[in-house]
Amino acid sequence: EAGVVQSPRYKIIEKKQPVAFWCNPISGHNTLYWYRQNLGQGPELLIRYENEEAVDDSQLPKDRFSAERLKGVDSTLKIQPAELGDSAVYLCASSSVTGVTIYFGEGSWLTVV
Amino acid sequence: EDKVVQSPLSLVVHEGDTVTLNCSYEVTNFRSLLWYKQEKKAPTFLFMLTSSGIEKKSGRLSSILDKKELFSILNITATQTGDSAVYLCAVGSNDMRFGAGTRLTVKP
Numbered sequence A: 001e002a003g004v005v006q007s008p009r010y011k012i013i014e015k016k017q018p019v020a021f022w023c024n025p026i027s028g029h030n031t032l033y034w035y036r037q038n039l040g041q042g043p044e045l046l047i048r049y050e051n052e053e054a055v056d057d058s059q060l061p062k063d064r065f066s067a068e069r070l071k072g073v074d075s076t077l078k079i080q081p082a083e084l085g086d087s088a089v090y091l092c093a094s095s096s097v098t099g100v101t102i103y104f105g106e107g108s109w110l111t112v113v
Numbered sequence B: 001e002d003k004v005v006q007s008p009l010s011l012v013v014h015e016g017d018t019v020t021l022n023c024s025y026e027v028t029n030f031r032s033l034l035w036y037k038q039e040k041k042a043p044t045f046l047f048m049l050t051s052s053g054i055e056k057k058s059g060r061l062s063s064i065l066d067k068k069e070l071f072s073i074l075n076i077t078a079t080q081t082g083d084s085a086v087y088l089c090a091v092g093s094n095d096m097r098f099g100a101g102t103r104l105t106v107k108p
Helices: none
Strands: A005-007 A011-012 A017-026 A031-037 A044-050 A052-057 A065-068 A076-077 A088-095 A108-112 B003-007 B011-012 B019-024 B032-038 B046-048 B056-058 B063-066 B071-076 B084-090 B096-098 B101-108
Touching: A005 A088, A011 A017, A017 A088, A017 A108, A031 A076, A044 A065, A044 A076, A044 B063, A044 B096, A076 A088, B003 B084, B003 B096, B011 B019, B019 B032, B019 B084, B019 B101, B032 B071, B046 B063, B046 B071, B071 B084
Parallel strands: A011 A108, B011 B101
Antiparallel strands: A005 A017, A017 A076, A031 A044, A031 A088, A044 A052, A065 A076, A088 A108, B003 B019, B019 B071, B032 B046, B032 B084, B056 B063, B063 B071, B084 B096, B084 B101
C-alpha cells in the first residue's frame, strides 16, 4: 500500500516568492493534515481536512498561507509571499478516522533565502 | 492551553543501555497518545495508547500510559545505534498536539 506522497521533497526560494506543496494521502483516508516542523521542535498543525472541508485551520497564517483539498483527495499548501521564517519542513499526514493513527509523508523541506 | 512536554530533551547512551523517555500532557480532549520515531525524514508510527495500564510492546520497545497522572513512558531495552532518532509524543483527539521530542543518540 502506498504511503502519503509529497512533492517537492526540497525547495529553495528567495523571500517574497511563492511556493506550493502537494500531497496525496493514503487511499481511503478521509482526514488530511498539514503540519509545519521547525528545527528542534515537534510538528505543529496548520490545517486539518475532513474530506474536502477544512475543519481546523486556526493555526494557519491566513495572510500568506492557503490550502485546498479539491475532491477530498489530493491537497496543496501554498505560501505567498514566503518569508525567511517560513523555512521549515512541511509535513502532510493522513488518517482513516480522526484521532487515531496519523501517517506522515516524507515532508517538503523549504529553505527561504 | 493544551501542552505536551517530553523529557529529557536529549539523551546520549551506549549500545546495550536501557532508556526511558517521558511524555506528560495537559489536553482538553483526550482520545489517544501516539509515539513516533523520527530520523532524518518523516515521523514513523510506533505505538498508539488509549487505555491506562496496558503496555504496548514491539520488540525492544514498549510503552505504557497513565491517564490518571497524565503521562506516558517509552522504554527501549538493549539499545542499538539504529535507535538513534528523535522520539515524538502526540496527544489529543481531533487535534493531536506534539511535544518537542527527545533526541536519543546511541553510541557504539
